[in-house]
Amino acid sequence: MxxxxxxxxxxxxxxxxxxxxxxxxxxxxxxxxxxxxxxxxxxxxxxxxxxxxxxxxxxxxxxxxxxxxxxxxxxxxxxxxxxxxxxxxxxxxxxxxxxxxxxxxxxxxxxLVAGYPVFAWYxxxxxxSTVDVEYTSEITGDVYITGTMMKYYIVRQLADEFNVEVTDLIEKLSKNGIEASPDDTLAEIEYNYGLDHEEFKAMLEEIITELRGESE
Incomplete structure (x- = not known):
């Protein structure tokens, strides 16, 4: 009991x-x-x-x-x-x-009430930032880089995609303060240097446009 x-x-x-x-x-x-x-x-x-x-x-x-x-x-x-x-x-x-x-x-x-809007905003x-949006710059004209390229491409693939020399692309990036190798992914470079996604994409488009203009 x-x-x-x-x-x-x-x-x-x-x-x-x-x-x-x-x-x-x-x-x-x-x-x-x-x-x-x-x-x-x-x-x-x-x-x-x-x-x-x-x-x-x-x-x-x-x-x-x-x-x-x-x-x-x-x-x-x-x-x-x-x-x-x-x-x-x-x-x-x-x-x-x-x-x-x-x-x-x-x-x-x-x-709790105040914290919810902060969490929702974050x-x-x-x-x-994960939305796959194509971006076309007024400066770069017909050269644009897709979100898929930014997500998966390495530097060498990007150069091949637009028929530019990978060494020239790396040199241009170096002049912008970005040290990269042909096998580095664009996403990794963006993360390592704390770059804004759209600004980095626009930078790459401008560099490729310059390289294509120089080769013509």
Whole structure:
């Protein structure tokens, strides 16, 4: 026959296990969140084989999603188990200091509300960088480089595509402060030098136009 003391021990054990699991999921969410925050766009991460402590971006995203759902479930269970205790503490705190209680409840809510637009903006900013858009410069005329080229081509392939010498292309890049080899990918160069995607593409178009004009 169970006693009240046995019930309290089981309850304490359950609470302890849930708290431990919450800590584990929190650490996983923190780790993957930092990795995803530091990760370059999906296009560049895939091309250069980017990893964060051995985890690629897709793996980090998958772990972050699954542990996020797990944490949500654990938080709900934690609230159900400790709901009465939470009400008692809130009532006690409200009696002692109404201002402190109101601040304790609403400040976290305000931070969450304020944080959502920032997260949405960051996510939108990254998504737009992966769109495959062709770009034609008024300076370069009929020379344009597609998003697919920027994503997958190496310097040698780009030179062959537009019938220019790869050594001349590399020399022109060097004059613009970019040291590259024939086997470097355009995405890798863009990432390593922190270049704006469209500006780098326009630079390449202008260089190729110059080289083609010199060869005529």
């Amino acid at each position: 169970s006693t009240e003391g046995d019930h309290m021990k089981v309850s304490a054990l359950v609470r302890g296990v849930i708290d431990l699991l919450l800590v584990v999921t929190f650490v996983a969410e923190l780790f993957t969140g930092i990795g995803l925050y530091l990760a370059p766009s999906g296009r560049i991460a895939e091309t250069i084989g980017w990893t964060f402590l051995g985890f690629d971006k897709d793996t980090l995203d998958l772990i972050h999603t699954y542990f996020g759902f797990a944490m949500a479930g654990l938080v709900m269970v934690h609230l159900v188990i400790g709901f009465n205790s939470m009400l008692v503490m809130l009532k006690s705190g409200f009696r002692k200091s109404k201002l402190r209680t109101v601040a304790a409840v609403f400040v976290p809510l305000l931070l 996510g939108g900013e990254e998504d737009t």
